[in-house]
Amino acid sequence: MPRRVAIIATGQTKHAARRLDVNIAELITEAVTRALQDADLTMRDIDAVLLGNMEPFEGFLFPELWAVEGWGGYMKPSVKFNTGGTVGTTTAIAAYYYVASGIYDTVMAIGFQKQSEGHTQTAITTVGDPIWERSVMAGAIGNFAVMATTYMHESGVTEEQAAKVAVKARRNACLNEYAHLQMPDITVEDVLKSEMLAYPVKRLDMCPQSDGAVAVIFAEESKAQRLAPRPAWIKAVATAHEQQYMGDSPKRLAEMRSLIAASRRAYQAAGITNPRRELDVAEIYEVASFAELAMYENLGFCERGEGGKLIDAGVTELTGELPVNPSGGVLSTNPIGATALIRVAEAALQIMGKAGRRQVEGARTALATGYGGNAWTDILILSREKP
Amino acid sequence: MSEWIVRQKIRIPFQYTTGRALTRFLTGLAECRIWATRCAECARVYVPPRSFCGRCWREITEWRELPAEGEVMSYTVRPADPPLILGLIRLDGADTALVHRLGEVEPEELERVVRVRAVWREDRTGSILDIAYFAPVR
Incomplete structure (x- = not known):
């Protein structure tokens, strides 16, 4: 044991x-x-x-x-x-x-x-498959843009709904003294009007470096x-790896197979049957605004196709039913080798009651995710109760 | 079937932030001065200087200037014309050695060389190569 x-x-x-x-x-x-x-x-x-x-x-x-x-x-x-x-x-x-x-x-x-x-982007290019990716499309932005258009088509989410995620992240970041991009006055309009990088992804939809x-x-x-006066117990950990080539899972953002597999394993190990009700806070690895909406769906926070409605209803705001990324998330801070561990640290701070102005009142169970390669997923569930 | 190989090249640009300790070291070299740091706990004198002693896990704040002269601890000769001589040089007062080149010396004389001093370049830019090489003290 x-x-x-x-x-x-x-x-x-x-x-x-x-x-x-x-x-x-x-x-x-x-x-x-x-x-x-x-x-x-x-x-x-x-x-x-x-x-x-x-x-x-x-x-x-x-x-x-x-x-x-x-x-x-x-x-x-x-x-x-x-x-x-x-x-x-x-x-x-x-x-x-x-x-x-x-x-x-x-x-x-x-x-x-x-x-x-x-x-x-050069560094990311070194990671790409020399034939399938490097020669045609490499780097993070084009990859996500292609996934995002498929997801918009599948779920009906809009650019405005994605922009709301970008706004939530940069405003939450103002409550986090360590965050990189703190933008107290950012609006949905600002996101929609920011430079188009690759449709539908605009500059403010992407994480910084x-x-x-x-x-x-x-x-x-x-x-x-x-x-520790109040340790953050590790209740469950899970990882799952997807095939790398994007063509092998063309609906990659709409159906994040590794996220589904890893999260369901972790939920089962932690005895969670209704993540939206049983989790108090989530720190997820949302590299682009669209990804966060897709992650709501694939983490089981809502039904398929309902990701946009969740942000519209304010469910994932700091004051909502299930706050997502009160730290400001990856959209606000992205030192890549540290980024996913920051999710874990922030989830732990919530459980330990040390999250300062971004504290979710009475947080007892927290989720942290990592997402990388193109579609690999790590999950940790932290809890105030011992496993 | 013949073999098929895809060949590519990727250029990776980068910069390196020198940070608190090395910045003072490098700007010192431009002035022909060698700065070291000393750990207050283990008393090790580091050159190149560190702002943190990894052995004692404590910040280092004490600076001292070292003479540009010391002992050769080791060397090797790479056959070339002229031969390239590389050495480990421990400056007087330091506990660590600098990796650098040796000059004004023939390979066959090296066995007898103990003391060396830095020979500075005229056009110094704040680089370890502001020291052109270390030459025997004769």
């Missing part, structure tokens, strides 16, 4: 388009120091360090090699993960396994990316109870 595991502390940097005041090591140190302070621990208390980073978004390989002073890996067991958009949740799930296995008691998961160092790091500390039951 796996041991019980909880998140006991988190730390984040101030995320920004360009953190030119620090190098990669110094950026990571900022997050790690805050996480250690959050639990009143020192680096000596950490048994192993797991790192998440997406190569080659800094433009060179193994950026963590030159940052070991910053992430505290000196003489510690350590593994680095690189699984695309999911890397942060992969790292979190690995940290869970490390502790649940009984081999390590206290493990730190770190995600970082200093995207201003490299060239994002950010410099940032996050650190999350996982601990076994007795340590968690001793070190």
Whole structure:
């Protein structure tokens, strides 16, 4: 039987388009120091360090090699993960396994990316299949645009409804001191009038690219109870991988098979039958406004084709029945190697009651997702109650 | 069937933010000065300087200037014309060694070289190559 595991502390940097005041090591140190302070621990208390980073978004390989002073890996067991958009949740799930296995008691998961160092679309191009993708269509935007038009056709969502997601994200971000894009006055009109990148995706429908790091500390039951007044227990984790070639699942956003598979596994493990009612908050990996609406449907927050109506009804606003991304989400902050782990950190902050002005009152059960490659999904369910 | 291979090239542009410690080190080189940092806990003197001691997990705030002179700890010779000599040089007062080139010396003399000093370039830009090479102190 796996041991019980909880998140006991988190730390984040101030995320920004360009953190030119620090190098990669110094950026990571900022997050790690805050996480250690959050639990009143020192680096000596950490048994192993797991790192998440997406190569080659800094433009060179193994950026963590030159940052070991910053992430505290000196003489510690350590593994680095690189699984695309999911890397942060992969790292979190690995940290869970490390502790649940009984081999390590206290493990730190770190995600970082200093995207201003490299060239994002070039880096994404290196990931594409040389024949099927690179030669025809590579990079994140075109990919999402094609998926978004199919989804609009299937579900009837509109550009206005997607724009509402973009507005919600940037306004929520104003309540998050770490968020990158904070836009208190943004309107639906602003989103619709922003530069068209590839129909129907406009500039304000897309996530930014950010410099940032996050650190999350996982601990076994007795340590968690001793070190955290209100630990965020890991109730369930699940991952699912889709075929990569977009042509193999042409309705990719409308029917997110990996998201459906992973979320249903996690719901079952956590004993959740009605996610909209039983979850109190969700931090999901919505790289584009349209994706969030599709994720509502595929996560079972509403019926198929009802994603647009959910945002219209305000269900997922901070004050709604099921707030989604009170942090401002990926649409506000996206240091890729850290992004999915930020979802986990934010979900944990909600459970721990430490989310400040973005706190969802009385949050007891939280969902965090990671989404990457083209359609891989990671899910974590955190809870105030022990599993 | 003959073999079919697709060939491509991707250019990856990038920059590197030097951060708190290395910025002072590099701007110092432009002025022919070598800056190091010293950890208050383990007393290690780092050059190139670090703003954080990874061994002690603590911030480093103490700066000190080192002489541009030290000892050769190791070297290798790459056959070329002229031969390319690479060395590990520990500056006086440092606990770490710098990787750099050795010059004004023939490969067969290297065995007897102990002390070296930095030879500075005229056109310095704030780069590790502002030190052209280290030459034997004779």
